[in-house]
Structure formats: structure tokens, C-alpha cells
Amino acid sequence: DNIALPLKFWKQDPHSLENKQRIEKLLKLVGLEEKSQAYPRQLSGGQKQRVAIARALVLNPEILLCDEATSALDPQITRDILNLLLKINKEMNITIVVVTHQMEVIKQICNKVAFLKDGRVLSVGKPEELFVAPNQEIQKFVGDDIEILPQTGKNIKLFFTNNNSKSHTITQLARTLDINFDICQGKLENFRGSMMGSLIINIDEKDLQAVGNYLDQEKITWEEIV
Structure with missing residues (x-):
């Protein structure tokens, strides 16, 4: 009834x-x-x-x-x-x-999201795009601020999507370039059954160009966090 x-x-x-x-x-x-x-x-x-x-x-x-x-x-x-x-x-x-x-x-x-704040649309797109690689406004909106990072060296943020989330990017990076680095912060989340997220590593400043070239070659989206 x-x-x-x-x-x-x-x-x-x-x-x-x-x-x-x-x-x-x-x-x-x-x-x-x-x-x-x-x-x-x-x-x-x-x-x-x-x-x-x-x-x-x-x-x-x-x-x-x-x-x-x-x-x-x-x-x-x-x-x-x-x-x-x-x-x-x-x-x-x-x-x-x-x-x-x-x-x-x-x-x-x-499979699509719009963030609304004070009657204004902040951003529209796929959840994995906006959560995995958010801009500063979205980061603040969802409370996903980056924690304190090392003040020495270079902090690099890698983004893992459907295309590369299951690859051995980090271990291959260390082996191929023969470098050491620190893992500062990481997060993997479930987006409709697919694991995606990001990882922040700290590398020596002298290794920045080699690391950037390697990530570009492997089609890994990344950015330097200043």
C-alpha cells in the first residue's frame, strides 16, 4: 500500500x-x-x-x-x-x-560530480579527477589539505588513475634511476571498484629532472609541490 x-x-x-x-x-x-x-x-x-x-x-x-x-x-x-x-x-x-x-x-x-558552495558551482567533473587531483579550492572544500612536508629536497606528487594504478611505478622508478627517496604521504581510494589515488615523495633536488623525465615517459601525471 x-x-x-x-x-x-x-x-x-x-x-x-x-x-x-x-x-x-x-x-x-x-x-x-x-x-x-x-x-x-x-x-x-x-x-x-x-x-x-x-x-x-x-x-x-x-x-x-x-x-x-x-x-x-x-x-x-x-x-x-x-x-x-x-x-x-x-x-x-x-x-x-x-x-x-x-x-x-x-x-x-x-560517475559525475558537481561541488556546490554558497550557491556557487566550484567544479564539475569525474569524481576520480576531482578527488585524486583536486585544485586548492576543492582540497579546502573536502578537507583534504596536504600535511606538513619536508623543507629540504623536492616534494613530488604522483597521481594514479585507472591507467596506472596497478603498475609498479615507485619500485621501477627507484631501480631504473638508482635513486633513494622518502614516501611522505599517500592515499588510495575506491572509485566504483577501481583503486585510484596519489602519492607524495621527497627526492634530492639534483634528481628532479631525471625523475620528471621518467614520469613523463611512463605517462604518470605529477606535479612539484612548492
Whole structure:
């Protein structure tokens, strides 16, 4: 009955064969077939969220808007809801717009992101591009400031994307150039099943040109941090 509510608002018969089959299909999609006759008080928070998603889908929308859909859920239930949204996006070919303050949600399911602050768009692009290699404004916005780095030598930041995240860049760099360096800071994160991130190393100033040439040759994006 809860899932059928939008049908009633639009003057459709929720008990018609077509609508009953649609509701049963949605119950199966969100994994609540066995709860079809349960009252709201008998459902957990995650199950109630699944009902809300099914209710939003019952009129066959082209776009599903999820406004802080996981903000009140524990980590495991959050992962389950995100996996459900990915399933809906893939199987039903529905565009999903996610409004959230949780950066992990963006990284796990979104293939495009817009950062908004004070009614202004800071940046738009792929999450892996904006999180792995953010500009200073985005760094400050997401609270991802660089920690204190060595004051001697040169600090180099390497960016690992889909194309090179599984390569042996660091070990090959040391062996090929026969140099030593310190690893100062690193971060790898899961972006829709792909591990990507960045690494900051400190090298001797005399090795900067050789290291830069090597990284360019290997098509590794990098920058010197001043």
C-alpha cells in the first residue's frame, strides 16, 4: 500500500493487474518480497529506505532524486543502499541524482560530480579527477589539505588513475634511476571498484629532472609541490 501511494495520487488503480505486477517487481528489486504485508513499525531504517526507493520508482520516472539517502544509516546498510542504487541505474537505465555531504557516497557510485558552495558551482567533473587531483579550492572544500612536508629536497606528487594504478611505478622508478627517496604521504581510494589515488615523495633536488623525465615517459601525471 505504501509503494502504491503515488498511483492513488495520480488517479490510477493500484489493484489493477498491471500495477500489482509492477509493485511486486519493485518489491523484488529492493529485496522486500517477504515484507509486502509488514507495517512500517516492523521495518528497520534500511528497509524503510528501500520502501521509499520503490515508491519513488512506481511511476516509472526517468530521473531518481536521492536527497541525503544514506545520512541516517549505519555503514553496512549505507553500502547496501548504494549497491541497490547502482543496480537500479544499471538494470532500469534511470539517471540518479544524489545530493549528499558524504564524500564516500560520491566516490562509490557517482560517475559525475558537481561541488556546490554558497550557491556557487566550484567544479564539475569525474569524481576520480576531482578527488585524486583536486585544485586548492576543492582540497579546502573536502578537507583534504596536504600535511606538513619536508623543507629540504623536492616534494613530488604522483597521481594514479585507472591507467596506472596497478603498475609498479615507485619500485621501477627507484631501480631504473638508482635513486633513494622518502614516501611522505599517500592515499588510495575506491572509485566504483577501481583503486585510484596519489602519492607524495621527497627526492634530492639534483634528481628532479631525471625523475620528471621518467614520469613523463611512463605517462604518470605529477606535479612539484612548492
